[in-house]
Amino acid sequence: xxxxxxxxxxxxxxxxxxxxxxxxxxxxxxxxxxxxxxxxxxxxxxxxxxxxxxxxxxxxxxxxxxxxxxxxxxxxxxxxxxxxxxxxxxxxxxxxxxxxxxxxxxxxxxx
Numbered sequence: 001x002x003x004x005x006x007x008x009x010x011x012x013x014x015x016x017x018x019x020x021x022x023x024x025x026x027x028x029x030x031x032x033x034x035x036x037x038x039x040x041x042x043x044x045x046x047x048x049x050x051x052x053x054x055x056x057x058x059x060x061x062x063x064x065x066x067x068x069x070x071x072x073x074x075x076x077x078x079x080x081x082x083x084x085x086x087x088x089x090x091x092x093x094x095x096x097x098x099x100x101x102x103x104x105x106x107x108x109x110x111x
Contacts, residue, residue: 027083030074034084037071 024032044064051057078084 027078027081030078030083034071034074034078037067037074041067041071 041064044060044067048057048060048064051060075084
């Protein structure tokens with residue numbers, strides 16, 4: 001713990017990182033919003049799958065589409081700020097995966 005503390009003396013500079021306190025920062029808030037969007041997507045997906053009324057189904061599908069776009073916008077924001085990091089996929093792996101799922105799609109009974 002000694003290495004993570006900063007002195008409060010005026011003019012004193014240390015190179016150790018400051019420990020984050022319990023308060024939420026922008027990254028925490030947007031991460032919480034992203035988690036909530038993912039949760040709502042799961043809930044609306046189940047609701048749409050189980051809708052017995054066609055009008056209700058269409059409304060839920062519209063909401064689901066909007067939620068997908070919101071989730072993507074939040075993801076893009078986090079990624080642009082460096083808050084959501086991942087390794088870039090090799091283009092060959094992407095093409096292989098795309099072909100794999102295209103092959104799966106051809107097996108669906110309803111096309």
